[in-house]
Amino acid sequence: MARDTLERAQQAYDEGDYAKAISTLKSGGVSVFDGAEPATRQSAMKLEAFSYCVNNQIPECRTQFRKVLDAFPSFDLTVAERKHPVWGPAFEAAKRMKR
Template structure:
């Protein structure tokens, strides 16, 4: 009986150790990585409006994020900052069921930088992935 108990405890320990490798499911909708140029925006050097806007996005306050990311501070910021803000603005519009505004934010980013792109993990998002793919395809066609 003692051997059975030891085997069960060993199996339980192995099972629990495997769970430690699983990602947290709550982070699923967060962007995986920033655009290559946007990633050059250091969190410490980014304008307060960008840091605050991304913080609001990460907290689920998408309307607050949109307002903050469209501030004058960001409109007058370097290109990488504006691209990052537009990306999070688009994401916020998409997750709040406003695909037209989501598309407009992606279109604006692509006008500013035709090479603007999402990270591989961001492409697969069911809400903004298809919207961005259409915007990029239309941009490449000259539309």
């Protein structure tokens, strides 16, 4: 169920419907991803953060990155992702808040 929800959200994101990606991730409820395998849960959380960022919801993006870091302390973005003009700075801000 979690993997299906993530795939539907990823499809919406890929189609540029970031609000739908967010609502799809949230429609599954936290419990769907709480019981999911860690890789699926982390991917869903990261996708939600990216969706907030590209939907120009920067505070929500930073908050979501903090949630990812709380759940997965060793989480990091790839070098290319860190260079993104929107979510790169949001992620760095979330990391600074963790210190």
